[in-house]
Amino acid sequence: MVETDTDLAALIGSRICHDLISPVGAINNGLELFLMSGMNMSPEVALIDESVRNASARLRFFRVAFGSGDAQPVPAQETSGILRDLYA
Numbered sequence: 322m323v324e325t326d327t328d329l330a331a332l333i334g335s336r337i338c339h340d341l342i343s344p345v346g347a348i349n350n351g352l353e354l355f356l357m358s359g360m361n362m363s364p365e366v367a368l369i370d371e372s373v374r375n376a377s378a379r380l381r382f383f384r385v386a387f388g389s390g391d392a393q394p395v396p397a398q399e400t401s402g403i404l405r406d407l408y409a
Contacts, residue, residue, distance in 0.1 A: 331387065338384035345380060349373045378406035 352370055356362065362370075381403045385395055 334387035335384055338380050338387075342377065342380045342384075345373060345376045349377065374406065374409070378403065378409070382407050 348369070352366070352373065355366070360366065385400070385403060
């Protein structure tokens, strides 16, 4: 029964991260479109950009750390990318 509880917690954690990464990604995409249209990188826009990148990195880390729990290996390149973005 304990194993089932752990699996359920991992699935819930993974689902929360998955549900949160979509709006964070949408904000990032919108910001990129603004910048491509000629909008300047003002301090306000830079703050939004930094916050979105930070949130995305944390969600990716949390998904790996507390995610599905199926013991599926995460490629080294993906792991290093997540850690690089997390500690940038």
